Amino acid sequence: MTKQEALFIYTLQLADNCLILGQRLSELCGHGPELETDIGISNIALDLIGQCRSLYQYAAEIEGKGQTEDQLAMLREGSAYRNVLLVEYPNEDFAYTMVRQFFFDVHHYLVLDQLKKSTDERLAAIAAKSIKEVTYHLRYSSEWMIRLGDGTTESHERMQNAVDELWLYTDELCTMNEADQLMIEAGVAPNQAEIKPLYYAKIEEILEKATLAKPSHSWQQYGGKEGRHTEYLSHLLTDLQYMQRTYPNMEW
Amino acid sequence: MSPEILSLEERFQSRIDAEIKIEPKDWMPEKYRKTLIRQISQHAHSEIVGMLPEGNWITRAPSLRRKSVLLAKVQDEAGHGLYLYSAAETLGISRDELVEQLLTGKAKYSSIFNYPTTSWADMGAIGWLVDGAAIMNQVMLTRTSYGPYARAMVRICKEESFHQRQGYEIMMTLAKGTPEQKAMAQDSLNRWWWPSLMMFGPNDAASTHSAQSMKWKIKRKSNDELRQAFVDSAMPQVEYLGLTVPDPDLKWNEERGHYDFGAIDWDEFWSVVKGNGPCNRQRMRTKQKAHKEGAWVREAAMAHAEKRRQRAVEQDEKVA
Ligand SMILES: [Fe+2]
Ligand SMILES: [Fe+2]
Numbered sequence: 001m002t003k004q005e006a007l008f009i010y011t012l013q014l015a016d017n018c019l020i021l022g023q024r025l026s027e028l029c030g031h032g033p034e035l036e037t038d039i040g041i042s043n044i045a046l047d048l049i050g051q052c053r054s055l056y057q058y059a060a061e062i063e064g065k066g067q068t069e070d071q072l073a074m075l076r077e078g079s080a081y082r083n084v085l086l087v088e089y090p091n092e093d094f095a096y097t098m099v100r101q102f103f104f105d106v107h108h109y110l111v112l113d114q115l116k117k118s119t120d121e122r123l124a125a126i127a128a129k130s131i132k133e134v135t136y137h138l139r140y141s142s143e144w145m146i147r148l149g150d151g152t153t154e155s156h157e158r159m160q161n162a163v164d165e166l167w168l169y170t171d172e173l174c175t176m177n178e179a180d181q182l183m184i185e186a187g188v189a190p191n192q193a194e195i196k197p198l199y200y201a202k203i204e205e206i207l208e209k210a211t212l213a214k215p216s217h218s219w220q221q222y223g224g225k226e227g228r229h230t231e232y233l234s235h236l237l238t239d240l241q242y243m244q245r246t247y248p249n250m251e252w
Numbered sequence: 253m254s255p256e257i258l259s260l261e262e263r264f265q266s267r268i269d270a271e272i273k274i275e276p277k278d279w280m281p282e283k284y285r286k287t288l289i290r291q292i293s294q295h296a297h298s299e300i301v302g303m304l305p306e307g308n309w310i311t312r313a314p315s316l317r318r319k320s321v322l323l324a325k326v327q328d329e330a331g332h333g334l335y336l337y338s339a340a341e342t343l344g345i346s347r348d349e350l351v352e353q354l355l356t357g358k359a360k361y362s363s364i365f366n367y368p369t370t371s372w373a374d375m376g377a378i379g380w381l382v383d384g385a386a387i388m389n390q391v392m393l394t395r396t397s398y399g400p401y402a403r404a405m406v407r408i409c410k411e412e413s414f415h416q417r418q419g420y421e422i423m424m425t426l427a428k429g430t431p432e433q434k435a436m437a438q439d440s441l442n443r444w445w446w447p448s449l450m451m452f453g454p455n456d457a458a459s460t461h462s463a464q465s466m467k468w469k470i471k472r473k474s475n476d477e478l479r480q481a482f483v484d485s486a487m488p489q490v491e492y493l494g495l496t497v498p499d500p501d502l503k504w505n506e507e508r509g510h511y512d513f514g515a516i517d518w519d520e521f522w523s524v525v526k527g528n529g530p531c532n533r534q535r536m537r538t539k540q541k542a543h544k545e546g547a548w549v550r551e552a553a554m555a556h557a558e559k560r561r562q563r564a565v566e567q568d569e570k571v572a
Contacts, residue, residue, distance in 0.1 A: 029307045030303035042330070050320060053320075094548075148549065151551070243312055250314075250430055
């Protein structure tokens, strides 16, 4: 793998995470528990879609094959998406939505905080802009973790279920593949080995405030970054890609 | 009516006539209050139910840029709902009651949202025509006699022009696109044209609330005046797109200086108002489902706020 190829894959990984989670959240607009949460969740979705656009535009330049952001986002096969499994998990209920968000935000924040010092100026600039938004996402999801964890018996139970279920998908965020390794060596990407202890420390801090237990099982699922996805992803892509596939080569 | 009430009503009307805004603490006739609650809450519910037909296409938007714009637009409508519920609350009704009225079908919302969005072009037609028709009405309402409603409208109108522009831009792109895209745009215009004209409500002669609302300056233009203004402003845009409206009687009337248009199918209008439109049932079920499934979240948020309050009290007692 050349450095150029690694940079392309690394950027795509970042972009795909934002796209898939943004797409998941955008399913909820109009269907949430109250108007305020519809607005809050749409805000996060909008930020993530904005971030993925900057990243796809950069990825397309790195690749140099004249692809557009939309072709990268909407015309790949499922196995070519490099997002982690966590973000493709469906919106089972508001607890799942919030726990998924929180598990993602903590990591997203830590990555961007390092990435803004990247030797790659373009990624550094995108990170510097994105971290302002993600600081807010993390505050929002942390507050909901606490509110619902330490709310009623029912909300506590639902949150604990979601934490137990989604826990399986946390460690993948901190894994490093060949592209990651090359980018760490080049000073482009942060070292996940350094992020991992900070990631779990922050999660434990909020779980405790939320009166939620850290899951005792250690079983973890991996594969998203290598294109081995859950059954959920292709359904999400069916919607995401519908127009581009049905009406190819058109301007919108 | 007792003489005191009579004089209060006279004074109220003279304030209205002098263009002084009525504020929440001012005396107002009970019927003025009821009319406003009905109108503002109907307006709020329309913003909320109106999120659904467009929400239907956010996940399938054809490009990332369109996805962002549409999501931002639908999110704005949620914000409009919030402003309007707040305006209604100043008249002494709670948001919970208002939501209850929507979910039990006691309160109405704009019938236009009971039509299905079956293609991407509908995102164009809705932004352009439906938001366009809403703007006609809302611009008038920025000068309505009730202060909080007028001020909510000022905020809302600022965002509405962006909504209409993004809709028209979608239509433009389709109209100058491939034959398939142009057909998609024409089909959408065919389906949304008449329902958009119906948005202004019954003809003036048949409108039950109009005369009193005009006297109280809740409304300042009649349904037919607004409808005519809408047709006059939309037709040059239709022509610019190179599309046609599904009305053989539509033509420019030199003498009147307005477009003439054909008769509206009021049977269809009333049938949709009464609940028999293509999507009335789905829209209601969707909102009821969201409300029911979100109950535990709202309860937990309240319970948590109460726990925090308790803890703060205990903390204060310890310190004291
Ligand atoms: Fe609106
Ligand atoms: Fe609007």
